[in-house]
Amino acid sequence: xxxxxxxxxxxxCFKQPGTRLDDVLEKQFAKVLQFVDIxxxxxxxxxxxxxxxxxxxxxxxxxxxxxxxxxxxxxxQPMYYVPGSHDMFGYNLDSFAQSYLGTLQASxxxxxxxxxxxxxxxxxxxxxxxPAYVGTNINMYQEFIGADIVVSHDMITTTPVPYAHIQIKxxxxxxxxxxxLLGHNHSQYYEVLNNNIFINPGPLVxxxxxxxxxxxxxxxxxxxGSNVTVNHISIAVDKDVFVIQPQDKETTVMTFNDVMKKTxxxxxxxxxxxxxxxxxxxxxxxxxxxxxxxxxxxxQHAV
Ligand SMILES: [Mn+2]
Numbered sequence: 001x002x003x004x005x006x007x008x009x010x011x012x013c014f015k016q017p018g019t020r021l022d023d024v025l026e027k028q029f030a031k032v033l034q035f036v037d038i039x040x041x042x043x044x045x046x047x048x049x050x051x052x053x054x055x056x057x058x059x060x061x062x063x064x065x066x067x068x069x070x071x072x073x074x075x076x077q078p079m080y081y082v083p084g085s086h087d088m089f090g091y092n093l094d095s096f097a098q099s100y101l102g103t104l105q106a107s108x109x110x111x112x113x114x115x116x117x118x119x120x121x122x123x124x125x126x127x128x129x130x131p132a133y134v135g136t137n138i139n140m141y142q143e144f145i146g147a148d149i150v151v152s153h154d155m156i157t158t159t160p161v162p163y164a165h166i167q168i169k170x171x172x173x174x175x176x177x178x179x180x181l182l183g184h185n186h187s188q189y190y191e192v193l194n195n196n197i198f199i200n201p202g203p204l205v206x207x208x209x210x211x212x213x214x215x216x217x218x219x220x221x222x223x224x225g226s227n228v229t230v231n232h233i234s235i236a237v238d239k240d241v242f243v244i245q246p247q248d249k250e251t252t253v254m255t256f257n258d259v260m261k262k263t264x265x266x267x268x269x270x271x272x273x274x275x276x277x278x279x280x281x282x283x284x285x286x287x288x289x290x291x292x293x294x295x296x297x298x299x300q301h302a303v
Pocket of ligand 1: 009011051052084086183184185
């Protein structure tokens with residue numbers, strides 16, 4: 001029997017989020033401590049982390065990363081880590097050496113799986129790994145057919161969304177008996193389809209108002225042959241910690257162009273700006289086109 005834990009999208013903050021009334025910078029460490037307690041009381045063979053451990057790749061003040069390392073020193077199990085979208089600069093998978101992820105790796109707290117592919121894990125488990133930004137395409141998952149586990153920081157959703165994504169029902173048509181450990185998309189879900197399990201525990205630190213009803217948990221997975229059991233162990237969160245949004249107040253909707261006119265950036269329209277930025281940062285066309293789709297959607301629906 002192999003036992004492992006899955007957690008993802010911790011989003012440990014360097015700055016207090018404007019959406020929260022409580023002291024997130026302090027309380028987030030209580031959550032990491034709870035996670036370590038869960039690891040030590042369930043004693044798994046290994047831990048899988050789906051990425052976005054910090055909310056940003058790096059910050060001038062290293063105290064948050066130092067404190068995280070101190071707490072993670074109490075972990076007795078190896079933690080394998082799939083890089084997320086917030087872990088890297090300019091959509092570049094190799095940039096984690098310049099991020100705090102590189103610091104965690106150097107301190108021996110995580111083992112980074114930074115290449116898309118199949119890894120052999122303890123207990124002869126075949127684990128497919130998809131870091132952020134390798135391109136959202138269902139055909140990319142063909143190579144994982146037959147794998148025991150797929151850990152992915154791709155945009156994998158339960159319902160259609162107006163930008164590049166894969167729905168779990170599409171994966172369920174390709175796969176059977178695979179455990180999908182998912183992140184990136186901060187809506188929580190747990191679904192069993194065609195004998196596959198799809199788990200997205202959502203973020204540990206809830207920074208967006210849309211996440212206020214999430215109940216963060218750690219998934220404890222036991223696998224004996226094709227027999228899989230999953231338990232959710234809750235992470236305690238406080239109620240009423242989010243800023244209340246005014247319901248009846250009339251809000252002024254500004255277009256993106258209105259907002260940009262207030263800045264000093266010279267550009268003619270958002271697409272030109274995006275083009276300039278993408279050249280500067282060497283962002284691949286696939287990501288630029290994805291952003292264009294999202295902007296077009298907002299332009300059509302927002303006002
Ligand atoms: Mn995330």
